[in-house]
Structures are given as structure tokens and as C-alpha cells.
Amino acid sequence: STRAITLSHQMYDPRTDLAARYISVLALRDIGNLQDAAQHASTMRDHFWLSQSSWVSELVSSCKGDWDAARNFNDGGLAVSPNAATLLSSRVKLEYESGQFDEGARFLERLLATAHSVPIGPVFEYASVANTIPVVARITGMLDRFDLAEKAAETLLLSPQASHTFSKIAQTGLAMNAVMLKDTAMCEETYYRLLPDEVPFRHPTVRDLQRGLLARGMGEVDKSIDHFEHASSLCRQSGFRPDLAWTCHDYAETLPQRNGSGDDDLAKSLLTESRSISSQLGMRPLMDRVTALQEKLDAPAPKAPAYPNGLTEREVEVLRLVASGKSNPEIGGELFISPRTVTTHVSNILNKINAANRVEATGYAVREGPGLVLP
DSSP: OHHHHHHHHHTTOHHHHHHHHHHHHHHHHHTTOHHHHHHHHHTOSOHHHHHHHHHHHHHHHHHHTOHHHHHHHHHHHHHHOTTOHHHHHHHHHHHHHTTOHHHHHHHHHHHHHHHHTSOSSSOHHHHHHHHHHHHHHHHHOOOTTHHHHHHHHHHHHTOTTOOHHHHHHHHHHHHHHHHHHTOHHHHHHHHHHHTTSOOTTOOHHHHHHHHHHHHHHTTOHHHHHHHHHHHHHHHHHHTOHHHHHHHHHHHHHHHHHHOOTTHHHHHHHHHHHHHHHHHHHTOHHHHHHHHHHHHHHHSOOOOOOOOGGGOOHHHHHHHHHHHTTOOHHHHHHHHTOOHHHHHHHHHHHHHHHTOSSHHHHHHHHHHTHHHHTOO
């Protein structure tokens, strides 16, 4: 039991700790060591489940945008377990989401102090840091402390003892880092790494929202819009109001890149919905973003080049390089995208211009040279 207690601390497994202490009390009683038995018994108040109950209740309230109820649940949990990383992490996000930056910063410092107080390893404290800092950056647009998030994520991913859950939490944190830093290669790598698996502690709406951001970051606009469409639909069904407000904003922000028929009206409608929700919930950081994006969409935009056959600007870039005889790896290196993404673009190009292969695509590019602004 003593060994189990030690290991439970290293692996952040409070339930095993509770069970091991129970056995220790009985064993120490049986050998007559009542003093140590009493010491173990005194630590068996199930703080873990009291704090976890507060945490999940807070999460439900936050999903609905009921910040006051969420704070009350969080306060109750922290009164029982002041250093619970689950509660500190969710409180950081809550305060920043509702525009209380000073409070958010205060709870972030508490979370970092808690992480520094435990041995380096695959524990929830490090998972919380890896995930929380990128979320704060997403809300505020401030990119400081990414180094701490990356170190925490590396600690989890490089540890052979890290659970699947902790590894996925680390990867989702790195995914948001890639989005915020506009790292195309990292966006693509993380998108395909996360896609096959369910991401722990993430409602499907959040998974689709994050994948939409990653797909946009790697230049896959249509794929990004599909994810945003699915996320917004699920949010409306589930009543996830803050997530819906963010999804509408990100969806609207992406539509101009597709520039399809009706996309402008759809983007404005989505922004109206996002503004309505964020105003009702007091989500000031998002309200500011919505206002800025609305002003950008309403401003007269410089006329974008219209390419034949519905080709996008990125597809035209790929087609130019195909016509110059470059291979997919060479194209990827020049445009800073992976060969897999190049293959997707080439396939889309062939379909749009009704070409069977690269030779025919090259012939098309030569014929349409002025329309494609070929050198």
C-alpha cells in the first residue's frame, strides 16, 4: 500500500491513493500501529471527488455561458482543493473568456505555481499548462508564454508513462499554438495526428472547431468550412452558446477566402449571431473581434483576381508550378506545404479544369496564361 500511495502521487491517481490508504489503515490497525493508522485515516476525506464534482458542474455552466454559476462552483471546489489543476485551468479560461483579464492572470499564476510544485512528469498539472496557455492566447491574441506551454507538452509527449489522454491534451495545446503562430506545416501535422482519434475532454463541437482552424491554417478552406458548419450545427443542438459564438466568428472569418456565391451574406449573418450571443454573455474579447471583422467585411475590398474555372489563388500557385515541371515535393517545399496537401490541390485542379493528368493541366495553363497571370 505504501508503494501504491507513492505511485499514485506520481501518476496523479487520487482514487488509487484513497484505496491504498484504506488498506493501510486496516493493516496498521491489525499490527497495532494506531498512530500511523490514524494519520492515514485523517487524509481520507475524499477531496478529489468533492473538487471534481464542482469542476464538472462548473463545466456545464460554462458551456451554457452562465459565468456566475460557473464561478460559484469553481469557488466551492477550490475551497476544498486549492491547488486542483482542473479547477484552476477552467477558472483561467472562464475569466479570460468573460473579459476579466486581471482575474484570469491571477489564476494562471496559481496554475503555474501548482505545476512548478509537482515533480516533472506526465501529470495533470503539466497537461493543464500545455492546454490552458494556448487557449488564453486564442482569446486574447497575446502570444506570450508559448514556451511554457510547449515545454509542458513536450514533457507529456516524451514520457513513456504518459497516458493516451495526457498525450492528446498535449497535442491539442500544440495544435492551438500552430494556429496562433500561423505555422502551416505544424497545422497540417497536428490536423492529421488528431483526426483519427477522439480528443479527450472535448465535446464534438470543440473538436470540429479546432480542426476547422487547423484546416484553415494549412490552406484547406473547403475542409475548414465543413468543420465549422458541423460545429455550428452541433452547438445549436447542444446549447453550447460560447462555443457557438466563437464558431460563427471563425466561420465568418474563413468564408471570404472561399469567396463563393452568397458567402458574403452568410458571413454577415454569422457575425450578427456571434455578436448577439457574445453581447448577451458579456464575452468582451470576442465582441471586439466581431466588431473588427464586421468593419473589415463592410469596407470596400480591393478587387481580387478572378481565376478561370473557379480556381482559388492557392490552386493557381500550384498550377503554375505544375506547369513549370516541378514535382509535388518540390512544390511543397516552395509553398511551405506538405506533399500530401499538394496532392489534394492537384486533384482539385484537375477536376476543376477537366484535365486527366499534369500534361493536360500544363496545356491548360499555357492556354489560359493571361487569365492565370503566368510569367
